[in-house]
Amino acid sequence: MPISRIDLLQLFDIDLSRKRRIPDVQTLLDSKSSSAAYERYQKSFQWLFEAQGTPADSESRAKDPTTVLLSQDVNCPYSLDRFDRFGLVRDSKDPTDQGGVITISQSLRAAMVCIWRRYDGARDPLEIRHSGSVDLPEHYLKQLSGIFDYICEGQMMYPFLSLRYSSTLVSGGLDHEPDEMMRRYVAENLSWRRYEGLFLRSTSALGIYTSGTERTESDDIDLYENTLFRAVQVCEVCLLESRLLRSCKTRADSDARKLRIIPRPLLVEKRREELLVVEDDLINALPFWSPESMRLVRKAQEIFNIPMFLRDAKDSYTFLELRYQNTKTTALAAVA
Structure with missing residues (x-):
């Protein structure tokens, strides 16, 4: 089966535990900034968790006591409690760049930056997988420089590669695993969905998706990207917990x-x-x-x-x- 599209998402785990005070991010980042990555984060979050909410006004509660509105205390209510989320503008000089997202908690002193790149299926997936830099690109460092004075310290890059089909990209063979181990990686599919194969390791992830699930191409792409980003956010939650x-x-x-x-x-x-x-x-x-x-x-x-x-x-x-x-x-x- 030919590969029609490849996506590489890089999660950068930022260690803020040594920082005494984290400034108010809402005053330093443009809350109106958006990106394709940020929009997908919002939509796919609802596939996993409930959004941050606040009780409705008395009139609405009189009609329905269970009415809950999206929280106005955070920039993005589609994030876990104690966290907020902001969009990062894409690099216009990089045609593969689809923008980024920062998820951050002032009280817990933890942050995660996600950068999304999209490639044509004719590219070599292994080459893309190994080409991802372990450091935050300068374009995104500039957007975050007002928040972190030593962001390059204590960061870890977690790659999530998404494509149609491959059984050798979970680790890329960098650990020189035997064939039996590589087959076990592929057998451990976490997804229930028939169009998705989801293979996670603590150091990297691989998503394999098939097209044709929805009636139209646009709906099929929408389903693919939402499914992909919900898997990315599963990894993000675990990385934040680990940190x-x-x-x-x-x-x-x-x-x-x-x-x-x-x-x-x-x-x-x-x-x-x-x-x-x-x-x-x-x-x-x-x-x-x-x-x-x-x-x-x-x-x-x-x-x-x-x-x-x-x-x-x-x-x-x-x-x-x-x-x-x-x-x-x-x-x-x-x-x-």
């Missing part, structure tokens, strides 16, 4: 060394609350929209080792709590 859990562990390990002499209960409580927010809001109680979205995210969390990262973060907090209790006991004994 936040690793940050929780790092902070707890670092703070444990500060409690050797002086007990600091407020610091311990702060770390406990941070971990609970990540575990409850971003892992256990995600606002799933459908059974399919829950299954996809839960399977992806296993692939991205989220349960392991959560255990590690909890272990680090437990050690922090024990260190605090020991230091407090020693201090009380010294006073007595």
